[in-house]
Amino acid sequence: MKKLIGAAILILLVYSCKKNAGNDPGTSIYLHSVLSHLRDSLSATDLSQLDTTKGYLTDPRKSGNYTLRLPFKGKSISGDFVLLQTDANGNILRSRVVHLENDSQDGTPFSGNIRLSSLSGMVILQSKVSNGYLEALHGGGITATPKKLTDSKTTTVLPAPDADWLPEVVVVGYGSGSAPSNYISLDGLLGAASSGILNSGGGDGSASDGGNSGGGGGASSGSQNSSNTSTPPDSTYYAPLDPSQIPRFSSSGGGITITDAVQFEKEYVYSIPTIDIRKFFNCFDLVPSDGATYSIQLCVDLPINSTPEASMNFSGGVNAGHTFLVLTKSGNGINVTQCFGYYPQSAPSAWNPFLPIPSAMKDNGDKEINASITMSIDSKQFDVIKSTAINLSTNSYTLDKSNCTDYALGVFNSTRSTPLTMQPYVLRQAGIALSNGMASSPITVTINSSPQKLYAELSDMKSNGNAEASNIQLDLSHNLRSPISHGPCN
Amino acid sequence: MAHAIKNMKKTTLIFISLFLFIAISNLPPIHWFYKQNDCWFSNGNGSFTFAEMSFQGDDFQQCSHKFLEFRKRKLGDTVLYRLCSMNIFYFWDYGEYIFSQKYKVPYKSWKEIESRRDPMANKSGFQDF
Numbered sequence: 249m250k251k252l253i254g255a256a257i258l259i260l261l262v263y264s265c266k267k268n269a270g271n272d273p274g275t276s277i278y279l280h281s282v283l284s285h286l287r288d289s290l291s292a293t294d295l296s297q298l299d300t301t302k303g304y305l306t307d308p309r310k311s312g313n314y315t316l317r318l319p320f321k322g323k324s325i326s327g328d329f330v331l332l333q334t335d336a337n338g339n340i341l342r343s344r345v346v347h348l349e350n351d352s353q354d355g356t357p358f359s360g361n362i363r364l365s366s367l368s369g370m371v372i373l374q375s376k377v378s379n380g381y382l383e384a385l386h387g388g389g390i391t392a393t394p395k396k397l398t399d400s401k402t403t404t405v406l407p408a409p410d411a412d413w414l415p416e417v418v419v420v421g422y423g424s425g426s427a428p429s430n431y432i433s434l435d436g437l438l439g440a441a442s443s444g445i446l447n448s449g450g451g452d453g454s455a456s457d458g459g460n461s462g463g464g465g466g467a468s469s470g471s472q473n474s475s476n477t478s479t480p481p482d483s484t485y486y487a488p489l490d491p492s493q494i495p496r497f498s499s500s501g502g503g504i505t506i507t508d509a510v511q512f513e514k515e516y517v518y519s520i521p522t523i524d525i526r527k528f529f530n531c532f533d534l535v536p537s538d539g540a541t542y543s544i545q546l547c548v549d550l551p552i553n554s555t556p557e558a559s560m561n562f563s564g565g566v567n568a569g570h571t572f573l574v575l576t577k578s579g580n581g582i583n584v585t586q587c588f589g590y591y592p593q594s595a596p597s598a599w600n601p602f603l604p605i606p607s608a609m610k611d612n613g614d615k616e617i618n619a620s621i622t623m624s625i626d627s628k629q630f631d632v633i634k635s636t637a638i639n640l641s642t643n644s645y646t647l648d649k650s651n652c653t654d655y656a657l658g659v660f661n662s663t664r665s666t667p668l669t670m671q672p673y674v675l676r677q678a679g680i681a682l683s684n685g686m687a688s689s690p691i692t693v694t695i696n697s698s699p700q701k702l703y704a705e706l707s708d709m710k711s712n713g714n715a716e717a718s719n720i721q722l723d724l725s726h727n728l729r730s731p732i733s734h735g736p737c738n
Numbered sequence: 739m740a741h742a743i744k745n746m747k748k749t750t751l752i753f754i755s756l757f758l759f760i761a762i763s764n765l766p767p768i769h770w771f772y773k774q775n776d777c778w779f780s781n782g783n784g785s786f787t788f789a790e791m792s793f794q795g796d797d798f799q800q801c802s803h804k805f806l807e808f809r810k811r812k813l814g815d816t817v818l819y820r821l822c823s824m825n826i827f828y829f830w831d832y833g834e835y836i837f838s839q840k841y842k843v844p845y846k847s848w849k850e851i852e853s854r855r856d857p858m859a860n861k862s863g864f865q866d867f
Contacts, residue, residue: 521787521789521866521867523861527860549795551795565775565776565792565793565797566792566793567792567793567794567795567797568793568794569794569795570794570795570796589794591791591794592793595776595791595792595793596793610789610791610796610866611863611866613804613863613864614800614803614804614807615795615796615800616795616800652794729803732807732863732864733863734863735860735861735862735863735865736860736861737860738859738860
């Protein structure tokens with residue numbers, strides 16, 4: 249009996265370790281096949297510039313796609329590479345030559361420029377990249393179509409219409425203490441992805457499909473033409489932008505390094521639904537500018553009304569308070585009001601709350617106001633506020649340096665000759681008694697701008713009879729609320 | 739007999755330890771260190787949608803207030819649904835499931851709501867998503 253069980257385990261082990269040689273991409277046959285097809289599409293000069301000894305293939309067992317990156321000799325793969333989608337036999341289905349320029353600093357989302365070309369050298373797309381998003385695809389008024397959930401496994405996923413576009417390049421925190429790494433949606437760049445980023449209906453499956461670029465719609469309209477694609481419709485696979493920097497996610501075989509693919513489901517990427525701040529500003533065009541009046545209101549919502557200086561409210565969650573803006577344009581009997589604020593895409597980690605994280609804008613209609621200051625502005629000042637609000641919304645969220653108060657105050661102060669300032673909020677954690685009888689050193693955290701200190705500043709201005717005192721409202725009753733926003737406009 | 743009593747004591751001890759472990763994992767300072775339980779809400783046809791972001795005060799209380807305002811304006815379905823389901827394996831959330839007001843709101847899947855949602859060009863001021 250023991251022998252029988254032993255034999256069964258041995259058979260299982262052998263089978264579990266067995267590789268399907270026919271589909272193993274890490275063989276020289278696969279690479280040879282790819283290169284022979286590339287010779288048909290690339291000039292001999294271009295082909296000679298490719299470094300075929302350092303190819304990176306995204307793990308097809310995970311992503312279901314054979315997505316191969318080949319760098320150019322003497323250039324970093326994070327900046328220049330040929331991107332190919334092939335079948336298991338090395339036949340090229342889609343191709344792009346990718347050039348990326350990253351202007352952002354370490355630890356911040358990818359921002360810079362991207363150029364996508366066909367193998368023949370025709371430029372398909374040239375765009376700025378802001379916080380991982382290709383501006384050419386997101387700022388051009390593309391109408392998103394809400395995704396239809398077809399996979400029963402994704403019933404808890406909550407798609408937002410604006411969230412149909414996953415960022416083409418994202419930053420992922422890599423464990424505590426280590427530097428974040430840039431990941432890229434290779435499928436998105438190829439136009440074959442579930443995210444539909446570059447889709448424009450099908451693609452012909454040829455090696456020189458240079459024409460199917462730009463302005464594809466939402467994912468539901470995008471085609472999944474690859475017969476070997478098994479990517480779930482509500483997720484996208486991302487690969488490390490520079491796989492050589494992440495050795496533990498790579499494995500070599502047959503001249504090609506196989507890199508891991510990380511799957512992002514929509515609910516993971518979109519922790520909160522965001523608003524397109526440009527679309528919010530578009531609605532102000534509904535009011536004729538001739539003779540129109542404008543106002544901006546800087547609002548504070550405290551975490552605990554009865555204790556305005558309290559840093560957080562721990563009742564039913566962690567609430568650190570909020571600062572937001574209410575903008576109004578009125579004229580010709582029409583009134584448009586928009587309330588919005590700056591958020592982290594997900595709550596900062598309790599383990600490392602000061603780590604920069606992607607930001608998001610959110611509608612703040614019907615939100616409690618505990619203190620506010622209103623300022624009348626003219627059309628020129630309104631334009632400055634608009635551009636500042638859009639520009640600052642692309643910054644990463646950092647709890648101590650770029651939070652909701654920093655954003656709202658930055659926009660509010662952009663047109664003021666005497667900027668509104670406040671004292672920094674300083675949190676002191678006393679030392680903890682250690683087992684050896686000693687005490688650990690106290691921890692001091694300084695947050696430059698906070699709802700608490702803004703409330704205190706406005707309160708002081710009001711009580712001191714400041715020139716703007718009449719424009720300041722203080723209300724700790726929970727009854728003062730911002731109006732309902734108009735919502736976005738195309 | 740003595741063996742049975744010993745076994746019973748052992749079982750009781752295991753149950754008490756398990757209960758204490760679950761209770762401690764539900765305590766706010768520990769619970770919040772690894773999880774912020776934000777939830778999304780919608781009415782029956784998706785004309786009202788709200789995404790919690792408790793960290794900046796967009797909590798269920800605000801959702802309720804905004805939904806009251808929505809109902810006053812008679813803009814659509816008047817029943818609020820919770821879109822986040824309870825998970826029996828998330829023992830660290832049991833406290834919230836029992837005591838939090840938001841989990842007293844009935845659950846409906848987004849898939850079902852979305853199928854009843856009218857096509858929309860743009861969100862209204864009552865739609866977070």
